[in-house]
Amino acid sequence: MYRSHSCGELRTSDINKEVTLSGWVQKTRDKGFMIWVDLRDRYGITQLIFDEERTPSDVVDKAKTLGREFVIQVKGDVIERESKNPNIPTGDIEILVTELQILNEALVPPFTIEDETDGGEDIRMKYRYLDIRRNPVKNSLMFRHQVAMKVRNYLSEADFIEVETPYLIKSTPEGARDFVVPSRMNQGQFYALPQSPQTFKQLLMVGGMDKYFQIVKCFRDEDLRADRQPEFTQIDCEMAFVEQEDILNIFEGLTRHLIKDIKGQEINDFPRMTYDEAMRTYGNDKPDIRFGMKFGELNSVAQHKDFKVFNDAELVIGIAVPGGASYTRKEIDKLVDWVKRPQVGALGMVYAKCNEDGSFKSSVDKFYDQEDLSEWAETTGAKAGDLICVLSGQANKVRGQLSALRMELAERLGLRNPEEFAPLWVVDFPLLEWDEDTERYHAMHHPFTSPKPEDISLLDSKPGDVRANAYDLVLNGNEIGGGSIRIHDKETQALMFNHLGFTPEEAKEQFGFLLDAFQYGAPPHGGIAFGFDRLVAILGGQETIRDFIAFPKNNSGRDVMIDAPANIDNVQLKELHIQLDL
Ligand code: ASP
Secondary structure, three states, rough: OOOOOOOOOHHHHHOOOOEEEEEEEEEEEEOOOEEEEEEOOEEEEEEEEEEEEOOOOHHHHHOOOOOOOOOEEEEEEEEOOOOOOOOOOOEEEEEEEEEEEEEOOOOOOOOEEEEEEEOOOOHHHHHHHHHOOOOOHHHHHHHHHHHHHHHHHHHHHHEEEEEEOOOOEOOOOOOOOOEEEOOOOOOEEEEEEEOOHHHHHHHHHHOOOOEEEEEEEEEOOOOOOOOOEEEEEEEEEEOOOOOHHHHHHHHHHHHHHHHHHHOOOOOOOOOOOHHHHHHHHHEEEEEEEOOOOOOOOHHHHHHHOHHHHOOOOOOEEEEEEEHHHHHHHHHHHHHHHHHOOOOOOOOEEEEEEEEEOOOOOEEOOOOOOHHHHHHHHHHHHOOOOOOOEEEEHHHHHHHHHHHHHHHHHHOOOOOOOOOOOOOOEEOOOOOOOEEOOOOOEEOOOOOOOEOHHHHOOOHHHHHHHOHHHHHHHHEEEEEEEEEEEOOOHHHHHHHHHHOOOOOHHHHHHHHHHHHHHHOEEEEEOEEEEEEEEHHHHHHHHOOHHHHHOOOOOOOOOOOOOOOOOOOHHHHHHHHHHOOOOO
């Protein structure tokens, strides 16, 4: 038996017990006549003591050879500690060692296995197994497990069944780029790894499974943006005989449950906002509503004077920055520079200070009098002491720019408290999205999303105005879930494919199996998928998902520990009938 107890378990009530522990040497302190060792395992740390008077001398000698991260087994007696350590649960006791076995020696680790390590990101990823020994990573993985269990239990209680869907599937042109896998047995043909189990979960509904979920890996070969992983995990769900309202209710319930159970917080407001409203009010389809700073549209109160910049603009909008009236000229200039950065792209910024005495001082006093500015304040909700920041230009662009500024200022003002949770639904997304590059419409969500029946007649005349039965779940400025009510009849699905530029032959070739299935009694259905990594990170109060993934890839999509992707040898290539043309 390697151990009778874990390293996090023993208390004063165990004093006088003879125990066996196994674990890693966290650190040793050698005082000559006395050696202390901190022994660590997943459960905690227990102090061992080797004492020249009470420990056999060969054991003491062996203890002197211990290095950091050696794996050892000890036998000894639990005794009361003289100087107690209130910081750890086992801090009242220590083990007076009588036997010591070195189970495995260890090289000196390339970084310290401490909560605050001296190892940078790269080295920690290369030796991720050592990194996982550190509390922050270990705790994050344990936290992820907890969240997964809660999700599984909740959905299982609600009659959902977890069904596995295949990883080797067929490549489809919509959405992101697929990862492909050559088939040895089918020369020249390729599988694709699923970007999501979308069509399979719909087929499970045709199969009568009624409520499906899966915590599942998905793969997207996208250019990696910050904090994206080429393989990531979704909580994927689908339900039959449901309307949008049913889905929102179930998954609002799940979200409330997780926040309550994990964070102890009751969510009172769970607003629903249309996509249009989100864009108009926050310039963003995933608004962070933990704080205000809502957009005020200023066209009617700013376009009647001689200020050409505003008069020429499609949209003039502003936000009130709480307490911003006290910013110095220099600070404001810096803000102006910030919005002019290429990443944001504004041409400039107009501002107005709302002084404590009720007067205003703006950067465009030449054009606007106090009365005008007080209308600006009213429209943006600015109070005395605030700063009104105004941007103008083409509507979509300027909304995006002001949204970036709003988030930046909120960050600087400490309004994005990670321990506060503000979920909402964004509903009524557009069905189609114009793509400048390919000069055609793409499905904004995916091609299986049903248009709102009342908007179908607009498909030919104003495709961009057709709304979808699609919804996103947003938490603290992050899209954590998205889904839709699906098309479940062959005609509408064929119509959609047609509008997405598929010929009937292409549609049949790509999605014939789905169109076929729809002819055998497909029930009305809909679903949602949550980004599990992100959800866990947000609930864990962290910004990056990487710490919650055991073996993440780096920003170039590489696993630096196993060194993947890598070349394969010629024999393998030959078997796969692949000729490299490098
Ligand atoms: N399959 C979709 C996605 O991965 C989610 C859904 O519509 O259920 O985004």
